[in-house]
Amino acid sequence: MAYKIKSAECTVCGACEAECPNVAISFKKGTYIIDATKCTECQGQFDSPQCASVCPADCCVPA
């Protein structure tokens, strides 16, 4: 149960990294990635996954 970032569509703006409550998102080799072991899909934390809600390119999706 985790989200992933479709890197081909990512604008590398970093908005997702700042919103992730689990510090699961980091910048590696020119793109942002989600650590699946840390991602909770924000369940129990927020109404919706924060990365997907803030992403301007709608590229944060269920893995």
Added chain:
Amino acid sequence: MGNVIALDSILGVGELKATPTAPAAASGCTSSACGSSSGPADMPAEVWEKVKNHPCYSEEAHHYFARMHVAVAPACNIQCNYCNRKYDCANESRPGVVSEKLTPEQAARKVLAVAQEIPQLSVIGIAGPGDSLAARGANTFRTFELIADKAPDLKLCLSTNGLALPDHVDRIRNMNVDHVTITINMVDPEVGERIYPWIFHNHKRWTGRDAAKILHERQMLGLEMLTSAGILAKINSVMIPGINDEHLVEVNKAVKARGAFLHNIMPLISDPAHGTHFGLTGQRGPTAQELKTLQDRCEGDMKLMRHCRQCRADAVGLLGEDRGAEFTADKVEALEVSADDSTRRAYREHVEAERAVRHASKEAARAEVADTVGNAVPPILVAVATKGGERINEHFGHAGEFQIYEVGPAGAKFVGHRRVDQYCQGGDGDEDAIETVLAAIADCAAVFVAKIGGCPKDRLAAAGIEPVDRFAFEYIEESALTYFKDYAARVAQGTATLRTGRDAVIRPSSQPAARRA
């Protein structure tokens, strides 16, 4: 590089080597004794002190001072229908577009590098390319801390959509940021929902009218908080014909009532190639006269900004130019940087002295026209080729833009600028380019230039626009008033005809020369 402004050309002794006119009536008084450097009569001295060297907050300052945007804030918290963050094209000049994102440390180094190369630099702004206060403004505030430490003489300012602004006003004030710009396109959520598809607020994506209502409330609250904190607020509004053009009069009243200092109404930039919602749906931008008419309607007790160039979030230089390509990351890396500010200070002292004399000479020229012409002849528009310094100091063929002045018995007033393709490319006149110039300044009676060739001269004259080179290297406003006086005399004699009712085309720059690959 045609649009690079050398310091000597600003000072009026550029490569064309004409003798600059000696400033008139140098009575020997110091600027402070004259009182003229305390600024226009309609502005308190402490406000003038804040804006006099800020090119975006003072029209006069924009002839002398340069700004630099550092692109440290790529994240955004709203989506606007005129913005598309997916494409990043070096040939585009519009807000939201950059070629390189910077870390706060890279940005601080770039600021020092640019400051030692461009003594006109007075302001460092953060305008995105996303929103400067999204992602808690972390990069923005870190960048400000580093710059304040290394170059405390540079003013800091930021631009925001306002959604997160109320959370950060205290911090902004504590960092001595005197200038904040909020983009406000509506005060009615019904209008807002046609401009903003969604916002991200309180951990949730909001859409439709709810989104616009929250954004509106946060913008008004943020503006009120800035005003009570003594921070000057500029309001940017994008004019979108058929959506908010009439409504911007209401926006103007609302922001004026909440203490905004300056209102900047900008034309929508819309092109299918940009991939924006408005670009793809064929939403048009306003014409030059539609924009000016709206600006004139809103201009009352509050100043309207007319000199905005809608620059990129990584622009560098005077407002009409962009020297960003000279300061890419690898070039900055190779430069040695120092914190020495002596050249900048010397330049500012020079400008201060020159302006003190100018205020009196402009007023004298205005009074003479008011006396001799009175209201016999309506104001006209003139286009000016300039490289800065408030002088007519650019060749017709080298101009990438013309500044537009409205001149009449009330004085000469900067009312806008028009981008064009440079007519002269590598020594030859470009037939397509002359058409863009004619379309861009079709509402002007004359064009003032430092120099012009015979061929474009004939084309302009045939289009009813008088090419004027007799004021080469002189000051713009005084020259425009002298021209208007002569023009009024010619109208009275029947040797010139009134020129009214024309419109012109607003052209966003597609390929600024400095950015061309």
